Amino acid sequence: MTSPGSALFAVLARYVDADRLESIVAPTVADLQYEVQHTGNPWRRRLALARGYVALGRVLLWHGLLWRSSMRSALTVVLLGVAGAALLVETFSVTTIGPAQISPFFLMTVLTPLVMRLVAGVNTRRRMFVNCAAVGAVMSVVFFGWFAIVKNPGHSPWYAYLPGLLFVLGCVALASAIIAMVTASPEPADARNVRGTLLDVIASAAAFVMCYSLIGLLRHHPAGGFGVLATVSWSVFLGFFFVLVALVIYLPVLVLSRRALHRRSRAPLAVVGAFLFPIPMLAFPLLQGRLDAITRLLLHDPVALASAAFPYLLAGALLGWLIAAPRHEVRRAVL
Amino acid sequence: MAQSPPPRLSDKERLILELLVEHGDLYGLQLVAASRRRLKRGSVYVTLSRMVEKGFVESEPGPRAPGETGLPRPLYRPTALGKRVLRAWTTLARALAWNQETS
Numbered sequence: 001m002t003s004p005g006s007a008l009f010a011v012l013a014r015y016v017d018a019d020r021l022e023s024i025v026a027p028t029v030a031d032l033q034y035e036v037q038h039t040g041n042p043w044r045r046r047l048a049l050a051r052g053y054v055a056l057g058r059v060l061l062w063h064g065l066l067w068r069s070s071m072r073s074a075l076t077v078v079l080l081g082v083a084g085a086a087l088l089v090e091t092f093s094v095t096t097i098g099p100a101q102i103s104p105f106f107l108m109t110v111l112t113p114l115v116m117r118l119v120a121g122v123n124t125r126r127r128m129f130v131n132c133a134a135v136g137a138v139m140s141v142v143f144f145g146w147f148a149i150v151k152n153p154g155h156s157p158w159y160a161y162l163p164g165l166l167f168v169l170g171c172v173a174l175a176s177a178i179i180a181m182v183t184a185s186p187e188p189a190d191a192r193n194v195r196g197t198l199l200d201v202i203a204s205a206a207a208f209v210m211c212y213s214l215i216g217l218l219r220h221h222p223a224g225g226f227g228v229l230a231t232v233s234w235s236v237f238l239g240f241f242f243v244l245v246a247l248v249i250y251l252p253v254l255v256l257s258r259r260a261l262h263r264r265s266r267a268p269l270a271v272v273g274a275f276l277f278p279i280p281m282l283a284f285p286l287l288q289g290r291l292d293a294i295t296r297l298l299l300h301d302p303v304a305l306a307s308a309a310f311p312y313l314l315a316g317a318l319l320g321w322l323i324a325a326p327r328h329e330v331r332r333a334v335l
Numbered sequence: 336m337a338q339s340p341p342p343r344l345s346d347k348e349r350l351i352l353e354l355l356v357e358h359g360d361l362y363g364l365q366l367v368a369a370s371r372r373r374l375k376r377g378s379v380y381v382t383l384s385r386m387v388e389k390g391f392v393e394s395e396p397g398p399r400a401p402g403e404t405g406l407p408r409p410l411y412r413p414t415a416l417g418k419r420v421l422r423a424w425t426t427l428a429r430a431l432a433w434n435q436e437t438s
Binding site for chain 1: 362363364375376377378380381383384387403404405406407408409
C-alpha cells in the first residue's frame with residue numbers, strides 16, 4: 001500500500017520546480033504521511049489526512065507554487081472557463097434576449113487568446129487551439145451542468161442535454177481553430193513584446209464596447225442591474241461583430257490603404273477607418289427590412305443618431321490610427 | 336568598498352529562530368505546535384525555505400523509526416548567522432524599549 005499523498009506528490013514533481021518541491025512541498029507531504037502513520041484512531045487519522053491536504057492546498061494555491069510552475073497554462077484555462085461559465089449563468093438568469101445570453105462566449109473569444117498569450121506564453125497554433133478549445137469546453141460543461149441540475153432540475157434526463165452540449169462543443173472547436181489561425185504567432189509572447197494585428201482590432205473593439213456601454217447607460221438611465229447588464233451584454237455582442245467585420249472586410253482595406261497612402265499617415269487612415277465602420281451598423285436593419293423606418297427615426301433624433309454612430313466612428317478611427325503606427329508604438333498604445 | 340545591507344528578519348522568522356534556540360532542533364510540525372498558532376502548517380515551510388536561502392537555518396533529514404515509510408521529514412536547526420542575527424535583533428529591540436521608557 002502506498003503512503004497517502006505520494007500519488008499527488010508524484011504528479012506535483014512533474015510541475016513544481018525542484019527547489020520548491022524539495023524545500024516546501026516534500027516536507028508538507030512528509031508531515032501528512034507522518035501524522036497519518038502515527039495516529040491509531042481511524043477518525044483522527046481521517047482528520048490528520050484532511051488537515052494535511054488542506055495544508056498542501058494552502059501551500060500550492062495561497063503561496064502560488066502552482067502559479068509559478070508549468071501548470072500555469074492549465075490553471076489559466078480553468079479560471080477563464082469558470083469565469084465564462086459564471087457569466088453565462090448570470091446572463092441566463094437575468095435576461096431572455098438570445099444574443100445577450102450567449103454574449104460571454106463572444107467575450108471569451110476575444111479575451112482567451114490575449115490572456116493565454118500574455119499570461120501563459122502560448123504562441124503556437126496547436127497550443128492556442130488546444131487552450132481555447134479547453135476554455136470553451138470548461139465553459140460549456142459547467143454551464144450545461146448548472147442548467148440541468150439547478151435551472152431545470154428533473155425536467156429531462158441528463159442525456160437529453162448531450163446533443164446540445166455536443167453542438168456547442170463543435171462550435172467551440174471551430175471557433176478555436178479560427179482563433180488559433182488568426183492569433184498564434186511564433187514571436188516571443190510576453191507583456192513587453194506582444195505584436196499582431198489582432199491587438200489593433202481588439203483595442204478598437206474595446207473602445208467601441210466601452211463607448212457603447214457608457215452611451216447606453218447614460219441615455220437609458222437603467223433603474224436596476226438588469227439594464228446595466230443588458231446594455232453591457234449588447235455592447236459585447238456588437239463588439240464581437242465589430243471584430244468579425246474588421247478581420248474579414250475592413251482590416252485588409254486599411255492595411256492596403258496604409259501601403260497606398262504612407263506608413264506614417266495616421267490622419268488619413270483614421271478618417272478611412274471612421275467612415276468604414278458605421279457601415280455594418282446599417283446591415284442589421286437592412287437585413288431585417290427596417291432600414292427605412294430606423295433611418296427616419298434616427299434622422300428625427302440627431303442626438304440618437306450621433307450617439308449610435310459615435311462608438312463606430314471612434315473605434316474605426318482608432319483602428320486606422322493604430323494600423324498606421326509603427327509596431328512599437330502600437331504596442332505602447334495597446335499595453 | 337560598498338557594504339552589504341544588514342540581514343532583515345520578519346516577525347515569523349524571528350519567532351522560528353527563538354523557538355529553535357529555545358527548544359533545539361525541531362521538525363516543522365513541532366514548530367507549529369510550539370508557536371501556539373502563530374505559525375500555520377500551510378505556511379511554515381515557505382518561511383523556513385526563505386530562511387534556509389538567507390542562511391539563518393539549516394536542515395537535514397530527521398532520524399526514522401524502523402518500519403516508517405513515506406518521505407523523510409526535515410529537522411531544522413539555527414545556523415551561527417541565524418543566532419547572531421537573533422541576538423542583534425533582540426539587543427536592538429531591548430535598546431529601543433529602554434529608550435522609550437527613559438524618554
